[in-house]
Amino acid sequence: MAIEQQLFSFMEARSGGAKTDLMAPATARSSKATTEPAALAVGDESTIQQDAIEEDPPRETRPASRQEVLQALRSKVGCVNTARESTLTSFSTGCDAIDAWLPGNGLHPASLTEWIAAHDSAAAESMALVAAAHRITMVPTRPLVIVDCEGSFYPPAAVALGIPAERMILLRPRNSGDAIWSIDQSLRSGAVAAVVARLPMRLDDRDGRRLQLASESGTTPGLLVRNFQARQLPSFAETQFYVAEKRRPVFCAGVGSSKTAPHNRPRMGRVSGSQPSEILSITLDRVRGGVTGKHLHVRFDDHANLHSVPISNPQRHETAAKRLASQLAHPTTAKRVATASPKRAVS
Template sequence: MTMAQAPTSPPKPASPTDRLARLRAELSAETSRAVAVMPLGHPVIDAHLPSGGLSLGPPHEIVPAEPIDAIAALAFALALCARRLAEAQGEAMIASSGHPLPYGHGLASLGLNPGRLLLLEAGGDGEVFRALEAALHANCLSALIGLVGEGMPLKAGRRLQLAAETGEPPLLLVLRQAGPGLPNGAATRWRVAAAPAGSDRFGGLHAPRWRVRLERCRNGRGGSWLVEWDSAANRLHLPERLADDAAAAGRARP
């Protein structure tokens, strides 16, 4: 003869306080996950960017300040690509729609190894975005640059962002022509103008400089800076004289 088991009481429903605490814990765990970013090596600029650098995965838009600044904007994008390749394995792809593609000596002067670049000449902006999306799904490249004319439509930007969530996020840059542009899903928008290059002690050209303005930054702050590119260290920094002035101003503060 077996003894009847006592009926088990149903689990006590969680109180609103317990449910709220569990939800807060889940949200905390979600937000505490490390966000993949690439610091630019310039502490002042990195402080304006969420998590201290350019987020990897979502697209970033780069725009020349004026049509004459198209080469400066391209050089800025290539410098960021060089920084990414300096810290990551693999290659980068540049897909262009009507833009002149860079050549070996120009790439090397920015610290880029031409042997790690794949160049794609596309028939139009639509082909550029399809190539970027396919590369994101393939999950085999560390950096992607799209050179387009009219800008990145909202739908294309959303598709790129979704595709970037499927694997290891690369640095994704979209460079377009000067102008107001279209509303899109870019995480940041940079407007770049040429500046007189730095010179060495012999009077020769030493390092490219740009005036960059962070016009838009999701979860960050905008700003404007004169920056210099160090192709040996693959980082942005303030020109030396300006850095000394900034340090002196900081020491003079009470």
């Protein structure tokens, strides 16, 4: 009987009868739970929008100045341009004047360094091998890997530049893919002192990034020699030098001219020490955390050591030319030259 009364009361509440008061608290709570939060949400949203309109003033449409744009870009890429903080000891390039250009007074051991060759000569390779000779003195138990992509490497010349023959491992890959793989594995192994390679082929961004990560992973410097076309291309090298060769005029015995015949000019092998008459022009094109654009003339001595050479002042030659022109333009001098010419013709 009690169960029937409860069922009757429930049916009346569902049909809207007199017993709806029994279910009123539950329905009231449910209706409040479903309607009030929606009203509050709408009210809160309108309040937030109104507050945002009142608090945020209208933004200026003035474009940012050039200085502001540069300052913003510097702040974003500052972590890339600043010199890295590392406990690793840098090694010398072979020239104290060039080392002074670099943030750590030398080349970082976990980075790539490029020498861009302006001419088809061994000047850039000689610079890379001299740096490698200084590197292997710091790690006497590790060999030096030389990747010869063109098959023209001359080991006795490397020995003359200070690299012992027993410390060299010479690799001659068959194609560019094998060359990149050899350099990558040698850098990543961490078991070699450095990797020297001349890359005649084009190095794309993927391979460049791959070699950079390999150098950082194995804490092994990569000393790369590239052609002139690579100077205008993006690079993942931390330091990049541009190497040009300037020949001094060589005076031949018994010849009164300062010009040397082509067959008497000193020649340089693919990798060999520079002759005393050859001066190398070094320009710093890229450096992380340093100042680019620095320029220096260097030369090798008989012991394969690099020395800076003072750059001649072109104004001195221009002054001498102007003085000679003024003397020739003088009337007395011109008259003397005119009168002396027939005598020479008669004699």
